[in-house]
Amino acid sequence: xxxxxxxxxxxxxxxxxxxxxxxxxxxxxxxxxxxxxxxxxxxxxxxxxxxxxxxxxxxxxxxxxxxxxxxxxxxxxxxxxxxxxxxxxxxxxxxxxxxxxxxxxxxxxxxxxxxxxxxxxxxxxxxxxxxxxxxxxxxxxxxxxxxxxxxxxxxxxxxxxxxxxxxxxxxxxxxxxxxxxxxxxxxxxxxxxxxxxxxxxxx
Amino acid sequence: xxxxxxxxxxxxxxxxxxxxxxxxxxxxxxxxxxxxxxxxxxxxxxxxxxxxxxxxxxxxxxxxxxxxxxxxxxxxxxxxxxxxxxxxxxxxxxxxxxxxxxxxxxxxxxxxxxxxxxxxxxxxxxxxxxxxxxxxxxxxxxxxxxxxxxxxxxxxxxxxxxxxxxxxxxxxxxxxxxxxxxxxxxxxxxxxxxxxxxxxxxxxxxxxxxxxxxxxxxxxxxxxxxxxxxxxxxxxxxxxxxxxxxxxxxxxxxxxxxxxxxxxxxxxxxxxxxxxxxxxxxxxxxxxxxxxxxxxxxxxxxxxxxx
Ligand SMILES: Nc1ncnc2c1ncn2[C@@H]1O[C@H](COP(=O)(O)OP(=O)(O)OP(=O)(O)O)[C@@H](O)[C@H]1O
Ligand SMILES: Nc1ncnc2c1ncn2[C@@H]1O[C@H](COP(=O)(O)OP(=O)(O)OP(=O)(O)O)[C@@H](O)[C@H]1O
Ligand code: SF4
Ligand SMILES: [Mg+2]
Ligand SMILES: [Mg+2]
Numbered sequence: 264x265x266x267x268x269x270x271x272x273x274x275x276x277x278x279x280x281x282x283x284x285x286x287x288x289x290x291x292x293x294x295x296x297x298x299x300x301x302x303x304x305x306x307x308x309x310x311x312x313x314x315x316x317x318x319x320x321x322x323x324x325x326x327x328x329x330x331x332x333x334x335x336x337x338x339x340x341x342x343x344x345x346x347x348x349x350x351x352x353x354x355x356x357x358x359x360x361x362x363x364x365x366x367x368x369x370x371x372x373x374x375x376x377x378x379x380x381x382x383x384x385x386x387x388x389x390x391x392x393x394x395x396x397x398x399x400x401x402x403x404x405x406x407x408x409x410x411x412x413x414x415x416x417x418x419x420x421x422x423x424x425x426x427x428x429x430x431x432x433x434x435x436x437x438x439x440x441x442x443x444x445x446x447x448x449x450x451x452x453x454x455x456x457x458x459x460x461x462x463x464x465x466x
Numbered sequence: 467x468x469x470x471x472x473x474x475x476x477x478x479x480x481x482x483x484x485x486x487x488x489x490x491x492x493x494x495x496x497x498x499x500x501x502x503x504x505x506x507x508x509x510x511x512x513x514x515x516x517x518x519x520x521x522x523x524x525x526x527x528x529x530x531x532x533x534x535x536x537x538x539x540x541x542x543x544x545x546x547x548x549x550x551x552x553x554x555x556x557x558x559x560x561x562x563x564x565x566x567x568x569x570x571x572x573x574x575x576x577x578x579x580x581x582x583x584x585x586x587x588x589x590x591x592x593x594x595x596x597x598x599x600x601x602x603x604x605x606x607x608x609x610x611x612x613x614x615x616x617x618x619x620x621x622x623x624x625x626x627x628x629x630x631x632x633x634x635x636x637x638x639x640x641x642x643x644x645x646x647x648x649x650x651x652x653x654x655x656x657x658x659x660x661x662x663x664x665x666x667x668x669x670x671x672x673x674x675x676x677x678x679x680x681x682x683x684x685x686x687x688x689x690x691x692x693x694x695x696x697x698x699x700x701x702x703x704x705x706x707x708x709x710x711x712x713x714x715x716x717x718x719x720x721x722x723x724x725x726x727x728x729x730x731x732x733x734x735x736x737x738x739x740x741x742x743x744x745x746x747x748x749x750x751x752x753x754x755x756x757x758x759x760x761x762x763x764x765x766x767x768x769x770x771x772x773x
């Protein structure tokens with residue numbers, strides 16, 4: 264179980280609290296949806312759950328242990344904007360090798376991408392193509408939980424349906440838990456076991 | 467206002483051993499938008515929507531080669547003219563929030579865009595435009611990294627609409643925004659069109675774009691496959707003519723969430739005939755050997771033998 268307990272956070276001691284005493288759990292194999300208005304703190308909460316930000320109070324546990332300080336994290340986060348989460352100077356095969364040890368060509372196939380993209384740089388792919396690279400990278404063998412922040416908003420509907428069918432198969436098979444952040448209610452209704460509004464979590 | 471005819475974009479790259487390679491990434495793009503109109507551009511990811519926008523503005527990378535015809539206000543667009551009119555007569559809301567200058571405060575970026583578009587420095591109303599997009603006044607003093615995803619996107623909108631451009635190309639302007647803000651932005655774009663501007667709305671959010679669009683142009687694998695009136699996107703999509711347009715409509719989460727097996731062909735290995743033939747359930751022999759030409763329909767045109 265991925266568990267966030269009594270989390271509070273603000274970006275600056277003089278600023279308002281973004282998150283106040285939030286508790287949240289994601290079970291293996293479960294997809295939890297998270298919605299809310301722009302700027303309400305969804306990405307911030309995601310980053311805390313993934314260990315990118317430290318809460319001012321409260322804690323995170325993964326299957327009863329704290330998040331590991333080094334090595335590959337069992338909690339992987341995929342962001343809204345793929346161009347900000349890859350090294351622009353690396354070719355795609357190098358970017359992928361950060362998360363995936365195995366066969367990259369196979370992975371490209373699974374996500375509907377041409378193996379010839381492996382030799383390109385990030386700016387030589389369309390936004391949606393790059394997002395699929397980032398999603399593939401996050402599904403390495405040590406991944407237990409996935410924080411998916413608006414990950415298919417930049418894909419066409421057909422590719423979006425394909426990607427979610429791929430992700431759902433993969434997480435059900437490997438019992439991965441997902442926190443899916445999205446503004447698209449219709450999408451959340453399709454993929455989630457349960458859907459939360461950040462406003463209702465904040466105290 | 468703007469028309470694009472048979473537009474193709476190629477990239478040259480050098481492989482090992484300095485062998486020169488040309489990749490054709492879009493071919494035969496067709497599109498037109500008039501004063502007072504909102505034209506939505508929908509289609510597959512990687513089908514050339516952003517490249518089209520960049521080709522119109524003349525901001526493709528140096529290794530790109532463009533052929534075909536772009537007409538703006540009745541005269542052909544040349545590289546020299548592009549430098550003169552971009553940011554002034556035509557403005558782009560870019561898809562990537564990486565386009566904001568990371569080291570410059572938001573207020574200054576908006577002012578700079580306003581000046582570029584020909585407004586006098588002390589006449590650029592930063593606070594007004596921020597409020598127009600529901601952003602708090604103090605956003606002006608923030609740096610891009612301090613903004614949430616949706617706030618950054620609204621700042622991009624502000625920089626493109628603060629000026630006086632007649633053509634606004636919005637590349638995924640409502641991506642990642644919640645319902646209220648998204649509909650607000652869309653109605654603002656509609657207003658701008660009603661005031662006499664022309665809006666090209668590139669978006670994957672087909673259902674929301676229909677709220678304001680007059681026409682929808684559908685792209686697949688670097689080609690325009692259909693131009694339809696916005697009203698054709700309803701029910702099961704029976705009034706759409708191209709099998710890809712129908713599949714796109716039916717893949718929306720609220721319309722069935724149906725994926726189509728297979729993938730968009732790689733652009734440098736396009737099939738000889740119809741680009742959708744490998745995935746189409748209506749494929750006949752002719753589809754595999756011949757490119758379907760543009761054929762007129764009730765609401766626009768279609769590129770399919772069996773429409
Ligand atoms: N690095 C930062 N420094 C200061 N403030 C920040 C920083 N990052 C985010 N914020 C602020 O924290 C608040 C919450 O931001 P967050 O990105 O979590 O929102 P969100 O719910 O994900 O919004 P969106 O739906 O637009 O992506 C916003 O008001 C934002 O301005
Ligand atoms: N600099 C480049 N060199 C080679 N190919 C490129 C380059 N830039 C883009 N491409 C290719 O051109 C095609 C069209 O890209 P474009 O960014 O226009 O797609 P798009 O329709 O905007 O997709 P999305 O909806 O995902 O943003 C893609 O397949 C992409 O890989
Ligand atoms: S031309 Fe043939 S293959 Fe192409 S979309 Fe039409 S029916 Fe399908
Ligand atoms: Mg966010
Ligand atoms: Mg694009």
